[in-house]
Amino acid sequence: MAKNPTNENNSYKKSSFGPAFFFVDARRRAALAAYYEFCRLMDDIADEPTVKNPTQALDFWQAEISRVFTNTPQTELGKQLVHVVRDFNMPPDRFLLLIEGMRADLQAKSYATLTELNWYLHRVAVVVGLATLDILGVSGNAAQTLAENLGRAVQLTNIIRDVPDDAQLGRVYLPDDLLQKHHLTRADVLTGKPDERLANALQELAEAAHRYYRLADENLSLLPRKQSLPCRMMACVYAKNLAKISKSGFRFVRPIKLTKAEKLVGVFHACCKTLFK
Numbered sequence: 001m002a003k004n005p006t007n008e009n010n011s012y013k014k015s016s017f018g019p020a021f022f023f024v025d026a027r028r029r030a031a032l033a034a035y036y037e038f039c040r041l042m043d044d045i046a047d048e049p050t051v052k053n054p055t056q057a058l059d060f061w062q063a064e065i066s067r068v069f070t071n072t073p074q075t076e077l078g079k080q081l082v083h084v085v086r087d088f089n090m091p092p093d094r095f096l097l098l099i100e101g102m103r104a105d106l107q108a109k110s111y112a113t114l115t116e117l118n119w120y121l122h123r124v125a126v127v128v129g130l131a132t133l134d135i136l137g138v139s140g141n142a143a144q145t146l147a148e149n150l151g152r153a154v155q156l157t158n159i160i161r162d163v164p165d166d167a168q169l170g171r172v173y174l175p176d177d178l179l180q181k182h183h184l185t186r187a188d189v190l191t192g193k194p195d196e197r198l199a200n201a202l203q204e205l206a207e208a209a210h211r212y213y214r215l216a217d218e219n220l221s222l223l224p225r226k227q228s229l230p231c232r233m234m235a236c237v238y239a240k241n242l243a244k245i246s247k248s249g250f251r252f253v254r255p256i257k258l259t260k261a262e263k264l265v266g267v268f269h270a271c272c273k274t275l276f277k
Contacts, residue, residue: 023229024136031088031135032230034080039128041077042098046105047169054106058099065095084135094131097123105171110186112176114208118152120173125158126151129231138227146219146228150235153212157242160202160209161255167192174201192253199250206242206250213239237266 024032045057067073068081069092084090101123111117129147133139159166159173166173172186179185182201189198213235220232237258245256258266 023226023233027087028135028137030080031084032132034077034084035094035131035135037077038081038095039098042102046102055103058102058106062096062099065092065099068095088134088137090131090134094127094134097127101127108169108171110172110176114175114178117173117175121152121155122148125155132231136227136230138223142219142222146216146223146231149212149219150216150231153209153216154234154238156205156209156212157238157245160205160250161241161245161257163189163198163202164192164252164254174205178204194251194253202250203246206246209242213242233267236269237263240266 042058042061045051045054045061051057064073064075064078065081068078068085071082073079073082081095101120104120104123109120111120126147129151130144133143133147163174167190170190172179172189174184174189176186178201179189182197182204184195184197184201188195216231216235220228220235223231240262241256241258244258244262245252248256
């Protein structure tokens with residue numbers, strides 16, 4: 001067996017999506033766990049300094065995904081993904097587009113406008129939503145639109161939350177036109193220091209995220225309640241995280257995250273909204 005140039009000892013339990021997995025049947029839960037382990041692994045390749053050659057690692061996994069679709073994987077995770085793509089008729093782009101997004105991370109790619117940023121959001125978030133819906137058995141135009149709106153909302157929340165950490169990696173995801181509007185440069189953001197101009201830019205980006213959350217909520221109302229419950233949980237948890245960040249006035253020097261208790265409150269609210277609405 002070829003040596004995997006990354007660490008496969010990652011768990012879906014580390015993900016914010018973990019609690020949602022317990023509300024689906026064992027077969028779908030196993031598939032979600034395997035897919036999110038892949039997502040976590042790709043994210044670690046792009047972000048963790050312990051990965052010596054991240055480009056080579058992504059090359060390995062791009063080849064491994066090709067092997068998954070020919071039933072010849074070389075890794076344990078690849079073997080699990082064979083069952084996922086077979087059982088849920090999942091297309092290769094659910095994996096390959098995510099890898100493309102990770103390559104953009106490594107290149108510290110910049111985006112001129114929010115519309116251009118959507119290219120990145122699609123690869124690192126929307127495609128994950130589409131894969132999740134594949135596994136949950138939810139399809140159609142409403143599902144596609146949900147993945148687009150919720151994926152964009154979630155990833156914009158991540159971008160806002162992680163500005164300090166991304167700055168340490170030399171990355172700025174805020175669109176250039178937003179920076180210019182608030183008289184900022186990429187160098188200003190890379191200092192990682194709170195700034196009134198940056199706070200205003202993040203607030204404007206948060207307003208875009210809120211619009212996507214509202215649209216996603218409308219999309220969820222058109223889908224089967226119990227099948228889409230994990231998606232509603234994701235929406236509630238991330239929206240609460242954005243609300244917590246907003247309370248700081250968008251002035252922070254380290255990412256503001258939810259506690260475990262706060263995440264559970266989000267899960268509880270999602271359950272109530274789904275089961276008793």
